[in-house]
Amino acid sequence: MALSSFLLKAQHVEFGLKGGLNVGNVKVKNASSSYDPRISAHVGGLAHIHLTKEFAIQPEVVFSGQGFKASSGDNNVEITRKLNYLNVPVLVQYMFQNGIRLETGPQVGFLLSAKEDNESSNNDVKGAYKDVDFAWAFGAGYLMPSGLGFDARLNLGVAKINENNSIADRRNGVFQVGLFYQFRPMRHR
DSSP: OHHHHHHHHOSEEEEEEEEEEEEEEEEETTOOOOOEEEEEEEEEEEEEEESSSSEEEEEEEEEEEEEEEEEETTTTEEEEEEEEEEEEEEEEEEEOTTSEEEEEEEEEEEEEEEEEEOSSOEEEOGGGBOSEEEEEEEEEEEEOTTSEEEEEEEEEEOSOOBSOTTSOOEEEEEEEEEEEEEOOOOOOO
């Protein structure tokens, strides 16, 4: 309903597609262990809703490959945790006249799958993670007159993702760089 009221007040709405590179990791509170990033991708759609000449709301629906890598055991076996989410950020954007945009806003993520890969096996570990994740996004982008643009974003987890309370508090952290295209409205002649 809130989105509907924004749409009614909006000067115009542009839809688009986006995709790019993810560098995902987890932050662990009060733990000495560190993890290596998992490199993956994101792809999805967006609605860019102009409220004024300078401000817009941009909700998105994005498949996002996240997770981390770590060494396990005495043999230092490398494991990769592949956490795949359907993320729904709702961003407030400030748009400069030269095409530069600054953005921030909340994001909710729905865990689609969680796998652990190592040298000898591939295991489903979805039960070890919460079904819903919450993050806050900070980013910047540049939109060219053609509708093509690029952006960079940091999504910082604000809620723990692990289901088990007896292990360290893990939170997602994802740096994204990507391209997007906003379809321009048809002009009537």
